[in-house]
Amino acid sequence: MASPWPTQAGARAFYGAPGTNHVLLQLPYPMTYDGKPISRISINEKCARSAERALLQIAKEYSAEDRKKLGLSIYGGCFNNRPMRGGKQLSMHAYACAIDFDPVRNQLKWGKEKARLAKPDCEAFWRAWEAEGWISLGRLRNFDWMHVQAARL
Numbered sequence: 001m002a003s004p005w006p007t008q009a010g011a012r013a014f015y016g017a018p019g020t021n022h023v024l025l026q027l028p029y030p031m032t033y034d035g036k037p038i039s040r041i042s043i044n045e046k047c048a049r050s051a052e053r054a055l056l057q058i059a060k061e062y063s064a065e066d067r068k069k070l071g072l073s074i075y076g077g078c079f080n081n082r083p084m085r086g087g088k089q090l091s092m093h094a095y096a097c098a099i100d101f102d103p104v105r106n107q108l109k110w111g112k113e114k115a116r117l118a119k120p121d122c123e124a125f126w127r128a129w130e131a132e133g134w135i136s137l138g139r140l141r142n143f144d145w146m147h148v149q150a151a152r153l
């Protein structure tokens, strides 16, 4: 199936300049950010409906209790105008087309033996994103398991 998303190199042309084309997405299930409840996030309008569909699917697959336990309700950020870690290219977060989950238990350099989101009980979470064409660096490269993005590598 053809991906609806640009490559990372094509992200600017597709999503616009960093900080533009944002919409507020009402979250299909409650999340927390820094321990505080949130009900919506700022995200690029091009991938907002897709993120909503993935989150709706996740809400269907997991109980509120399980979402909390697995970290699926722990939001770690979307828009952040910064370069990729250790690089010069812009992070996909600069285009507000990447979302982080539970960063404390899925640290950037951790592989699947340590990352919480790499465990088998999170499989349906990743399938929900992958069904929408989103990419997991954890699933593809075994690092940054907190991260999912609507851009191809």
Ligand SMILES: [Zn+2]
Binding pocket: 093, 098, 099, 100, 146, 147, 148
């Ligand atoms: Zn990220």
